[in-house]
Amino acid sequence: MSDSRFDARFDPGQADGRWQRAWDDAQTFRADDSSTKPRSYVLEMFPYPSGRIHIGHVRNYTMGDVLARYKRMTGHEVLHPMGWDAFGMPAENAAMEKKVHPGAWTYQNIANMKAQLKRLGFALDWSRELATCDPDYYGHEQALFVDLFEAGLVYRKESAVNWDPVDQTVLANEQVIDGKGWRSGAPVEKRKLSQWFLKITDFADELLEGLGTLEEWPDKVRLMQENWIGKSSGLQFSFKLSDGGSLEVYSTRPDTIFGASFVAVAPDHPVAQAAAANNPEAEAFIEQCKRGGTTAAELETAEKLGFDTGITATHPFSGAELPVYIANFVLMEYGTGAVMAVPGHDQRDFEFATKYGLPIVRVVAANAAEADAPLSEAEAGDGILVNSDFLDGMSVEEAKRAVIGRAESEGWGQGKTVWRLRDWGVSRQRYWGTPIPFIHCSACGVVPVPKDQLPVVLPEDVDLSVPGNPLVRHPTWKHVDCPQCGGKAERETDTLDTFVDSSWYFLRFASQPADRPFDPAEVARWLPVNQYIGGVEHAILHLLYARFWTRALARTGKLEVREPFASLFTQGMVTHETYFREIDGREVFYSPAEIERTSAGATLTEDGQPVEIGRVIKMSKSKKNTVDPDEIVARYGADAVRWFMLSDSPPERDLPWSEAGIEGCWRFVQRLWRLFGQYDGGAQGEDKALARKTHQAIAAVGEDIEALSFNKAVARIYELTAAAEKAAPSADRSAAIRTILLLASPMMPHLAEEGWAAIGQQGLVADAPWPEADPALLVEDEVTIAVQHKGKLRDTLTAPKGASKEALEALALASEKVQRSLDGADIRKVIVVPDRLVNIVT
């Protein structure tokens, strides 16, 4: 049966745009706040408007889109919004390089990227679009920040920044390369500035406890957050110093106290500062530490260095005098900024002790006989205490309790819980961010901008060709009258970390009143987000800050929701082969567009000569292994690209882009189109086997989409397609074809709409209900049983489903192949797993 409408190939060039307009015109994907249907909030992490969407965005948004469309088809009112994380450094860099205003650059990028997203046919509610750089958005953020200030969750303190002494500007960590400023090349210094902080540590316990309720988050992300929050219990105690002072240290291993051979303090610890005051060498050492990197990774990979202050600390039990060192690996931010160092059982201390010839004593061993076994590295494991006076023979846990008990009863220390989590520094000395809505008055101090004077809008007339924050240099902007006393005062010129912007955008999507950040009742109807999707790189910071911000608002009574994201999914990256040649000892990379790729190798189109095929890595501009979503959509249509994003690789893993892969997807689009052409609404007759496969596919694809296992759903659709193609015409075959169209529609919506209309169905397939699986057709009546002997497969048998163990055993023993394998051996045992296998043990 052929149909003239299907004579031509499916042409995405004209079909894609037509259906995108049809959805727009019908407002198909607009979320109805007053709907009585069950709600589903599907959200992907919003993009930074860099100018072009990246293939990684396409993957991320395709996953969310399939889920959103599926949820609509299964009867949900779906909120699936999109917006722009629009503040940040790239806009300032562009302003410097291209002499464009950050705002103009950003809005142009948004326009470009929005058009790109539209061409992919995403089922988004664009009526809720927002950009964080819009005063309409950041003005509300300023109000929330003032609320948190009034709730006592905002404060100011001194904190170090990377200072470029040549450009006279603060640098982000990524702008510091090998300890030097990226533009000036000057050695970066640490400089202390008074900055704004949010009290995330007030919520450490809550954020940790809350992880337990996030059952639909990946375990790995929960574990990473747990480790980041880093709750530890230990002993804080005081050493008496030889100079008459005392020194508070914190240790999570008080059981190892008899193994302490020195004490180490951070370079910015008061004891170190005091040593520097009367010792030029100590001062020089501290200066050297300041020149090192600021990041934890740099500090911990750097060679362990120390400076002996000459001061000693008295061991609380043995009375031994331990040298006090200034050490570059001790962090002022954690605990008390000073540690008792136990080289035998801490690797950093071990390296340090080895370098400076300090004693390394074993105080934990597997058993008493091992007490004096030499240590070639620190042993952090469990065991019993040795060489430890009254602790000898105790377990690590018993010893911890014993030491804390003695310290508390003798009054020189106490058990203490310490968190690794530090308060969130939100000050940025930059222009393109949310102005912190405060005013500095010499009479009244730091005063919030009154709510009726918000938003504090960024000035437009700024000069970004000079390094440094233009808000500081601006002739008029910062000069204001104090809202309290009316006297002359100055605006705060720091702007907020962009992580603040992304800590509540999901609330604003759910509710957008003009006069307030959101309406709590409306938010409560949509939140928590049912499915949040984004990259693992956000596993800690963004997700923890968003959880904190939500809880902080809840504490101030602004919100009922405590955990914003009920279910989280972290998708993998899109990768691609790299192509390069070594020229003068340097690797020169070529983009895929410049390459002819065959199964044998790759050549450069320009000169026909071979190039080397490098590793498959994350797409990046510097390696030129990117592909442009627009180009591939223009070549293959949105549906083939979407299908490729979902096929093959499981969504949490990396997806290698390949030309052959997208070609295969294109062919499948056309194959489905031909199959739709075989649809005959009037076909008669049964095909029980195909009907069974159809209903099994309905059940499986639904489950796979719910589990976000798109690659498996895709495989199921391939299977059913192959079965339907082979089947003879029948009513069941037509039902199978119609079902395939529906099952594929969230993934290939344009093809599905075109096919839906062509087979004479009413309305949009986007509005059609998801097919229901008939439970009676899901079960097979025959199963294949594997028969093993000596742990190896010997035969497979067909048996009725639910056959008894005895029947299966008899069937297995009757097999000729099995008898040959047994070769008359005595049967010791037969294991039968019903409907699965028989294992004969001889």
Next chain:
RNA sequence: GCGGGCGUGGCGGAAUGGUAGACGCCGGGGACUUAAAAUCCCCUGGGCUUUGCCCGUGUGGGUUCGAGUCCCACCGCCCGCACCA
């Protein structure tokens, strides 16, 4: 360095502790065609003495009737480390 993850054919991957390699890509063979494209059919982990047998899920051990799956150790790669977003 610390924390987290991943590792299965030529490639992407599938597999409630129970038939390893579903499904797709690449490749090979064939059909159709004047020819090509498109399409369709068959084959496709390795080896061997090929009615069948042996090997095989990063490496080395272990638990089990049975391990890709669980445990221990190691190797490699990837992500995060608080001012990139």
